[in-house]
Amino acid sequence: MPELPEVETVRRGLSPALEGATIAVATARVSKLRFPIPEDFSARLTGNRIERLTRRSKYILMECADGLMVILHLGMSGRVTIHKADGLPVAPAKHDHVELKTADGTHVIYNDARRFGLILFSDRETIADHPLIRDIGPEPLGNEFNVDVLNAGLMRRKSSIKAALLDQKLVAGLGNIYVCEALWRAGIHPSRQALSVAGDGAARLVPIIRDVLTEAIAAGGSTLKDYVQASGELGYFQHSFKAYGREGEACSTPDCGGTIERIVQQGRSSFFCSTCQE
DNA sequence: CGGCCAACCTGTGCGC
């Protein structure tokens, strides 16, 4: 479930294994994910050293010693696992598309059933101007995201608040789950016009968005520890969502008494409580 | 340009 918190958790899980590591073997078993995998994928990575892993929105950026920047996006179903040399599966699992082996024998495997993810090359000088990166809005956990910015974004939209918050140009990293959760916490109906949320609504949403994401990262981080030991999996977390996926259940807002409903907006499910979200 | 839908692809779960 890769929205910002999951991507950040994967990044944090990979850092100790990859930062400072030299790549001994780089293998791509499919020719394309959402886009073709670079033809020089193996050649360019073999012998290269990974200096650091960063994240922009839902993209993981792998900066290498020679200036190469690897762009990784998990799409809908992308998973990453880490395996020590002695715990490596004998044969690649279904949908294990890409694999890196570091000089110390650690294997990192990218698995993606639907192949909506992507792996592309850029470089550290031009990454900010990359077409996939350059138009992305402010990081929600950074200072560039604030009430003024959100207000400005909401005021020039006729769409719903749900659609507005899903728009990566307005704010980075939110996906279907965390937009539902943030709107539930803020008591804002997902069908409300974005414009009408400017002002008070935006003032409430900014800290709520920050909290929701921060809590999810914290939950992922604590789960991650066990998961890496157990199976090497990154990206699978048990989050306790209050609205998402809870159609028909009682709303957990104190004294609300309402029921979580599901509607479809722009082809995507929205979960909300019509009693406490207006 | 803003807004919306279809499409990309595979897997899963449910009703019959």
Next chain:
DNA sequence: TGCGCACAGGTTGGCC
């Protein structure tokens, strides 16, 4: 047990 359908965390090309 099988079949068909709805639906799934993201993104974007193309059409009003």
